[in-house]
Amino acid sequence: MDPRQHDQIAKWERRWIAASGLMSLMFVILIAYSLATEGVNIAQSASRGTPQQLLEQPIFAQPGVRATGPNAYEVSLVGQAFNWTPETVRVPVGAEITFYLTARDVIHGWQVENTNLNVEVIPGEVSRLIATFDDVGRYRVSCNEYCGIGHQNMIGWIEVVPASQLVQAEGGAAEDVAADGTVDGAAVYASNCASCHGASGAGIAGAFPPLAGHVPDLLARDGGRTYLVNALLYGLQGAIVVDGTNYNGVMPAWGNLSDAQIAAVLNHVTTLDGSDDPAFAAEEIAAERGQGRAAADVLALRQQLAIP
Ligand code: HEC
Ligand SMILES: [Cu+2]
Known part of the structure; x- marks a missing residue:
């Protein structure tokens, strides 16, 4: 074996080592630069x-x-x-x-x-x-x-x-309260509900049920009004069918919203398709609060609505 061949390899190896050393140095310089200009903010x-x-x-x-x-x-x-x-x-x-x-x-x-x-x-x-x-x-x-x-x-x-x-x-809450103290249901909806049910309430088939045109249906049933208030206060979890599509998800509870906000958003979702104003009142929400229900209890309420 020719010993010079080893020298040849060592030379290229040295170059690679130098190149990677240079890269590390560049990283250190970049980190120091960003620390100096942007500062650190660690939670x-x-x-x-x-x-x-x-x-x-x-x-x-x-x-x-x-x-x-x-x-x-x-x-x-x-x-x-x-x-x-x-x-x-x-x-x-x-x-x-x-x-x-x-x-x-x-x-x-x-x-x-x-x-x-x-x-x-x-x-x-x-x-x-x-x-x-x-x-x-x-x-x-x-x-x-x-x-x-x-x-x-x-x-x-x-x-x-x-x-x-x-x-x-x-x-x-400030955003959705008008100067005269009334709550804007559309604003409550846009901040809290639109991310799942969609801006117009069309939902996403199989994931988030539609609300436009569907909520008036729920409201029209015996117990529908109370069910809707409970779904907002305590959430909803479990298998449901809406317009022939299956859903089996979890809706978080919205009990952190005020009674007036929940009433306003329910009025909003009920009238999305131009239905008459169902006029939910804050007192109705207050009456269902503090019952300590779970999302699964709300599913039982829904099952009593006899939805075909
Ligand atoms: C994180 C996503 C999410 C958000 C945000 C959300 N929901 Fe829901 N909602 C769901 C899911 C999922 C269901 C169906 C749960 C199931 O499958 O049991 C549902 C169900 C409902 C139902 C019952 C529909 C039925 O057929 O019984 C109503 C009413 C409703 N949502 C209204 C609202 C309102 C009003 C808001 C805003 C305050 C809101 N949702 C915010 C995910 C969401
Ligand atoms: Cu996230």
Whole structure:
């Protein structure tokens, strides 16, 4: 064997080693550069518990924005398939914002586009993240961990406004309450229901039942009115058939919405196809609250409606 052949190989090997060394160096430089220009923002785990315990904490029972000091705010957010509660968060520019995030069902990812805010949102865990927005604007929040069939609709917003423009936010409800105190059912629907049932209530065959034209059918049956109120307050789980299509999914409970919001959204979904106003009243919702029903109990209520 010619020993020079080994030299030849060693030379190319050296070049490859140099090339990969150079690449590592480039990575280090790029990381240092992005740390210097973008900063680091790593979420911390603030507390743990069962998802239910965490959701019962005051900050998550009434998620939203609260002032905690001069130019300091606290924002609590709940992620669930397939939306963020509240959907829109309004905070002042330049203030220190502490975000607390948790999930109701599965793991979601909370990413504020074009910023370095990116947190994994985990059921049973509260993630804390501190941020300051230097520019006024409307920032889009998307879910970046695949969480189910409506994942791509899981969009939220952060509106960063001049401090003078900030009306003290009252939880997530402010958006759909008009100046005269009436609740806009279409706005409640757009924020909470459209991600699954579709903007026009057409649903997705096999996954999310249609509501337009179907809810008046449910309402017309004996017990239909009470059933609808319960489906909103306690959710619905189990096998159902709508217009000959099978569904066997889970609808989360909407008990975090106020009585007036639930009444308004029920009026909205009942009249999507131009049916008469069923005039659900907040008192009717209040009467069914606090019964501690489960989504499966609501299925039993539905079975009593004798749907063909
Ligand atoms: C996460 C997705 C999702 C969201 C958001 C959602 N739903 Fe549902 N909804 C479902 C699923 C899934 C079902 C069927 C459950 C089953 O298969 O048992 C359902 C069922 C229903 C039903 C009962 C239909 C029937 O035939 O009995 C009504 C009424 C309803 N939803 C209204 C609403 C309203 C109003 C909102 C907003 C406040 C809403 N839903 C938000 C997924 C969702
Ligand atoms: Cu998600």
